[in-house]
Amino acid sequence: MVKLDNLTVSYRQHPALHHISGEFARGSLTAVIGPNGSGKSTLLKSVMGLLRPEGGRVSVQVPSARIAYLAQLTEIDRSFPLSVQDCVLLGCWSAVGAWGRVTPALLQRVQAAVVGVGLAGFEQRSVGSLSSGQLQRVLFARLMVQEADLILLDEPFNAMDSRTTEALLALIHRWHAEGRTVMAVLHDDEQVRQHFPQTVLLARELVAWGDTASALSQPNLRRARALSEAWDDNADICHIGEAPAPAPALRRAA
Ligand code: ADP
Ligand code: MG
Secondary structure, three states: EEEEEEEEEEEEOOEEEEEEEEOOOOOOEEEEEOOOOOOHHHHHHHHHHHOOOEEEEEEEOOHHHHHHEEHHHHHHOOOOOHHHHHHHHHHHHHHHHHOOOOOOHHHHHHHHHHOOOOOOOOOEEEHHHHHHHHHHHHHHHHHHHOOOOOOEOOOOOOOOHHHHHHHHHHHHHHHOOOOOEEEEEOOHHHHHHOOOOOOEEEEEEEEEEEEEEHHHHHHHHHHHHHHHHHHHOOOOOOOOOOOOOOOHHHHHOO
16 A cells, blocks of 8 residues: 655655565554654655655555645644634545535435534534544544544644543544454553554664564664664763773763
8 A cells, every 4th residue: 555665755865764674464443653753643644745756665555635635733733713613624625626516415424424423513613612532522523534544643632631541542443343444653662552553663774573572672772762862962871880981972872
């Protein structure tokens, strides 16, 4: 479904992803996990075609209208004056088009999605007045009406209460059962082990990609942590318990 071939992506010459290769199979349910700044959002944006690779390529076997992307909540503008119903209706964009009509059937689809995420009665509320959990439910309802084949979620459960997380996890499982391909950036190893069969472990480079139990082995997690500590090249490196540090010019951050 999605193939990464020696993908390198940089921001102003600073590589955020190095030489990543691998494949997300059609119908797979994959967690993308790694320390802060390890390139997880960069990976999703590259699959969406929002960033241009500096090297290598991303091939996506699905038309862009069939891809749904949920950005990190912090990147979403909530001040836009939009009702819950209209916000979900935006997910039908490819069916409605610029000059198309909103048919009763479409409105029914929207209503079913609003009910499906537990927000019946909120249709006319403005999205700016919602809590983070309610807003995330709205955005999931929008993904539902999109009927996408490939769904990309960036930290969908960040700052969510446990009831919202459970409701959204159930939706992800339903999408998986329907044969959609889902990738989600997550933080919680335990949640990944419980709910996501496949895992990509990133630390700017690829640490592991495969079934979750082997990808999240202790040696792999240690390696991801060690790599992330090595990035902070301005910080003083901690040498507790080691032989006296060599002269600064010879220090290695590994
Ligand atoms: P993650 O989602 O794993 O926390 P990101 O993919 O957001 O990581 O970022 C990877 C690296 O790229 C980080 O060092 C981050 O500071 C840097 N980065 C991300 N977005 C930008 C940007 N727009 N401009 C410059 N650097 C960026
Ligand atoms: Mg991120």
